[in-house]
Amino acid sequence: MLRFAINRILQAIPVLWVIVTATFFMLRFAPGGPFTAERAVPPEILKNLEAHFGLNKPLYQQYLSYLDNVVHGDFGPSYKYPTRTVNEIIAEKFPVSAELGMWSLAVALVVGLPLGVMAAVRRNTWIDYLCSSFAMVGICVPTFVMGPILILLCAIELGWVNASGWYSPIDRVLPSLVLGLVYAAYISRLTRGGMLEVLSQDYIRTARAKGASESRIVLRHALRGGLAPVVSFLGPAAAGIVTGSFVIETIFQIPGIGREFINSAFNRDYTLVLGTVILYATFIVAMNLVVDIAQVWLNPRLKFE
C-alpha cells in the first residue's frame, strides 16, 4: 500500500505541473489585466506598476520564476490587495472554508446515508418514494434559492439565527445545512443505487438463507459493498466542498476561499488565481488517492496494483 501511495504521489507532480502551466498561460492570454480599469492608467504609471510585479520581463522568465517560487512554497504577492501575499490570503480564508466544508460533509453523510439505505431496503414503498423525493428536491433546488429562503424564515422572520457572518457557532448552522443538503441528496441517491445492486447479489441471499437478521444483513454484509459508488463520489466532492463554495460564502457573507477563487479571476489577480487553483488541484489529487485506498478496503476483490 505504501508503494501504491508513493507511486500515486509521484504521478501527482506532473499533473499539478500541467495544471499550473495551463492556468498560468490561459490567464495571461485572457483579455484585460490586473490594472485594466475604467480610468485608463497613464502609460508612465502602468510602466512602473508592471516593473513592480515583474510583468515587464519576457513571459517565459515570469513563468520560470513563478515556478521556482511555488516550489519554494511562495505563491507571490496579490495584485488586487497590494500589501497581502497569496500565502497570507489562503492561510486566512482556507480554514474558514474547510470548517464549513467539514460541517457540510457531516450533514451530507448523516442525512444522506440513512436515507439511501432506507430507500434501498424498503424499495418501492412509501419510504423509498419519500427518500427519493427528498433527494430530487435537494438536487433540483439550487443553494442560491434554498439559502435565501432559509435566511428569510430562520433569521428575518423567526430571529433564531443571524442572516450573515461567521462570528459565533450558531453562524455555522444554516450555511452547513444548505450546502450539506445538496450533497446529502446525491449521497442518498448513490447509496440507494449501490445498496440495491448489492442486495440482489448471491451472497446476500446466502446470508438470508443462513438466517441472519435483516439489520445484520444490511449493516454487516451489504453496506460495505453498497458504499463503493458513494466513496468514489465523495473524493472529488470533499475536495470541492472543503475548498469553498462561492455561492454559500456570498449568500451568508462568509470569509472563505471560495469567493477568492471566483473573484480573483474577475480581478485578473494572476497570483491569487494560481494559488487557489493549486490548492484546489492538490486537494482533488489527494482525495482521489484516499478514495482509491478506501475502495480497496471496501472491496476485497481489488488489490493495490
Added chain:
Amino acid sequence: MSRRLTALAALAALLAAGCARKEAQGQARAGGPPRQVYRYGNLAEPQDLDPQVVQGTPEFNLSTAFFDGLLEPDPRDLHPVPGLASSWDVSPDGLVYTFHLRHGLRWSDGSPITADDAVQSWRRMLSPRLASEYAYLIYNFVKGAKDYYEGRTADFSRVGIRAPDEGTIEVTLDHPTPFLTKVIANHYAWDILPIRTVLKYGALDQRSTRWTRPGNFVCSGPFMLKEWTPDVRIVAVRNPDYWDARRVRLDEIDFLPVGDVDTEERMFRADEIDTTGTVPLDKIPTYRRDHPGLIHIDPYLGVYFYRCNVTRPPLNDKRVRRALAIAIDRESLVRDVMRGGQRPAYAVSYPDDSGYTPRARISGSLDDARRLLAEAGYPQGRGMPPIELLYNSEGAHRIIAEAIQEMWRKRLGVEITLRNEEWKVYMQSQHSHNFQLERAGWIADYPDPHVFLEIFETGNGNNDTLWSNAGYDRLLHQALAAKSEAERYSCYQQMDAILVDECPVIPIYYYTYPYLMKPRVRGFTPNVMMNPDFKDIFIQN
C-alpha cells in the same frame, strides 16, 4: 435521554450565542449612555488602508474615517473647508499655494503631525517605485513633479513642494489650476501619511509593507483602526488625538464589506447593518412604495452615456450620432426601465456641479432626427452599415441597451445588435478602441465640471471616442488660464455646446445613489460624491 438533553442544551447555547451578537448593539456602558456603534455597508473588501496604493469607493470611505486632508470637503456642497490646515493662501498668479497647519496636531499615536510629513507623503506618492495609480493627481499640477515621477530628475528639491517651517507647506504649480483645492479636499491622493510609522515597516517608496495592519496603523482622522478581519469587518473607533474630536459622536464604525447586494439587503432586514452601500435594483420600487422612510435615493456626480468610436462608420458622421441622441426617450427610460430616480441627461456635464449647469441640451423632434439620418444618406435607416452596441455583462446595462435598441428601431428604423463582455474584456475592448458604440459612464473624482470635460481633449488617455476638436482643446486651455470662475465656466458652456452638437458621446442619464438606512441613524448628510461625513453621524435609540 440524558444525551438528548445535552444536545438540547448545546442547541440552546448556540442560539443564545447567536442572539448575543445582536444585543451587543446599543449595549449600555456601565453608568453611561449606550455605546454609539454604526454599522456601515462598505460594498467590498478594501485593497488596503494605505491611501496611496488603492483606488475605489470602499477605500475612499475608509480614508474619510481614518485621514483628514489639509482641506476637507464641506459635507453638504463639498466646497473646500479647513482640515489639517487652518488656512491657506494662493499667490496672485495662481501658482503658489501656501497651507498653514493647525497648532498641536497629533497622529493617533500621539506624535506631532508636521509639514515634513506632508512633503514626504507627496514625495512617496511621486516615487516611481511606489507606482501609485493616482500619482497623476499630483504630477499633472505640481511643478517639476512629472520629471521626478518619470525619473528625469532624482532631485526632489526641484519639485514644487517644500516646507519652509514646521507648520507651513508650500506647493508651486506648473500652471494655474483653479480647482486644485477641490482635488485636495476631496481626493485621498493628497492625504498626508504618518511618515515615521511608514518608515518603521519599510522604505519610503516600498509598495507592500505592514504599516497598515492593526497595531501598526497610525492615522490623523476622526477614527482609528481597532480591528481588520478581511472580508468580515473593519472596526474603527474614536480617535482621542483627533483635532476636532469633540465634534465626533460615534464611538465605533463597523465597515462591513458586503459585496452582494441581495445579501446586504437581507442583513439590513435582519438588523445587522445600519446603512447599506446600495439597493438591489428590482427592490427599489417595492421599498419606495412600502417603506419610503428606509430608502434614500440621492443624486450622484456621474453621467451614464453611450460612447461612439468616431472613426468607424456610420458613427463617424455626426448627423447619425445626433439622430441617435435625439431619438432616445430618456424620460421613459429612467421612469419605466431604471426606476431608481435617475435624471435624464441631455448634456455631458452634471447640472449644478459647483455652481455650474450646462445650458446646451440635446434637443429636437423625431422629425429632426429622421431628417438628419436622411441627410447622412440613410433615410428610415435604409442602407446604414451595421451598428453593434457593446456593454459589460454585469448590472442593468442589458435592459437599458434593449430599451434603447427598441427605441431606435421603432422611431428611426435603425437596427442595432448587442454584444456583452465580461468587465475586464470590455475594458480592454474600450481602451483598444475595439468597438463602434459602447455603454460607459464617468464618475467625478472631485466636484468640478472640469472632470467631465477634460476627458474629451485630443489625446487624453480616457478619450476613447478618438474624437478631436481643435476649438474644444483651445477652450479647455483657456478655461484653466481663466482669471475668474465666471470666465472659466463660460468656456465650459461653449465646450458643452460643442459636445451636444458633435455627440462623440450620447448622454443618457445622471447617476443616483440608492441606499437603505435605519431611521435611528441621524446626522447623515447626503452629497453628490456620496462622501460620508462620519464626524456628524450619531445613533438615536
